[in-house]
Amino acid sequence: MASAAHAQKLPNVTILATGGTIAGTGASSTTTVGYTAATVGVQQLIQAVPEMAKVANVTGEQVFQIASESMTNEHWLALGKRVNALLAQPNVDGIVITHGTDTMEETAYFLNLVVKSRKPVVLVGAMRPSTALSADGPINLYNAVLLAGSADAAGKGVMIAMGDQIHGARDVTKTNTSTPDSFKTPELGMLGYIQGGKPFFYRSSARKHTAESEFDISALSSLPQVDIVYGYANMNTVALDAFVAAGAKGIIHAGVGDGSLAAKVKPGLVAARQKGAIIVRSSRVGNGILARNGEANDDELDFVVSDTLNPQKARILLMLALTKTSSTKDIQRIFYTY
Incomplete structure (x- = not known):
């Protein structure tokens, strides 16, 4: 009974998996380049980080299984519509999207413009495959779920959680081909940190996003070239x-x-x-x-x-x-x- 009561108090976070390095595997534990992306399914990702169950009631969906360099406008439209449908449900408090790092900043900014909710949406990935020594995916995923379930993250726009840092979708970019600290927000600065099981915010974007956006993709089946x-x-x-x-x-x-x-x-x-x-x-x-x-x-x-x-x-x-x-x-x- 105590565990059931605890679960009722936890936020409900849905993980939408799209593939990428966070779901990748290499030939050996020292393979950090030349691995195969998008081979691990969402349930396996969730099972690999059982600590998430202590901070959220987590469910998962496999929406795509691709390396992010193959992300298309059609993928974005489908993802955006699914995110909006989930966030409209009262029993969904936040969403985490696992994603390849190559185009993660682009998907994050697209969602920042089309999501119609103040509930947290967090993209997360990894620079090393799941089979590597010191793989960064598990801790990044844990932090992303923690962030997506936090009331403090509401209204902050779409975010990226990488390397214990919180970045806003509009200004973050990938800055290195392979190192784990690749994601940075040059000049304008990241939004905050995740430390000790809690997000700490220090700034927010002054530009309109999410619930304040004028863009509506609900009836769109394609985007202009x-x-x-x-x-x-x-x-x-x-x-x-x-x-x-x-x-x-x-x-x-x-x-x-x-x-x-x-x-x-x-x-x-x-x-x-x-x-x-x-x-x-x-x-x-x-x-x-x-x-x-x-x-x-x-x-x-x-x-x-x-x-x-x-x-x-x-x-x-x-x-x-x-x-x-x-x-x-x-x-x-x-x-x-x-």
Whole structure:
């Protein structure tokens, strides 16, 4: 009876498993690269961390079983709809999503824009497969469940829990190919720590998200095509022209520096805009504000700037913006809002 009463007091957390390194296996205990991702199922993940039962009533669903480099718009839409359906249930207090690290920041930001609840949503992954010595997946998963079940995490937006740290979806990024401390929030800073079985928050995002978002995916079966054109010395328009010819509704220009436009490429971007594609100037640098009317006359060119969003997150916001409007003025407002 005592254990049943204890279980009733615990939060109810659902784990949605999508695959990734956290569910990966290697040839030996020292294999930390060259392993196979997405081989372990959700029930096995839960059984591997029995300590979670002390902090939450945990249930699991296997929604996908993929390495995250294969994540698609269709996966995002399906995941977002499932998250919203679960969070609408009174007996679900929070959600944890296990995910490969390669595109985890993108999935987190997408959900940050489309989840319609203040209940905690936490993405978690691992940089080492489950079979490795000092695998980081089990403690990360425990912390994610702890965070998703915490009342203190409500209203904080979608979060990523990695390495005892709490990061906000909008600003976090993967910074290293292989080390366990890869996830960081440069300049703007993480939200807090998880220590001693408790989350400690020190800041929150000032940008709108989740329950305050204007985006609704409930009736969407696809997203507009938006592609990224990467800036570099001696750049040409081959990729840009191909994307436009393939029907891109938007182009993220991941320019050098402050989103500078190479002399050879600017005419192609102007032509793409004249054909109806929305052009968003972003930067490959990874930090800082993209200055409107800085390295280009955005007002005259009818371009949009990405604010502080990196190119891969700018793509997500533009796709969702295009489901609502084709006005560059309104899209610029959206980039300064989210």
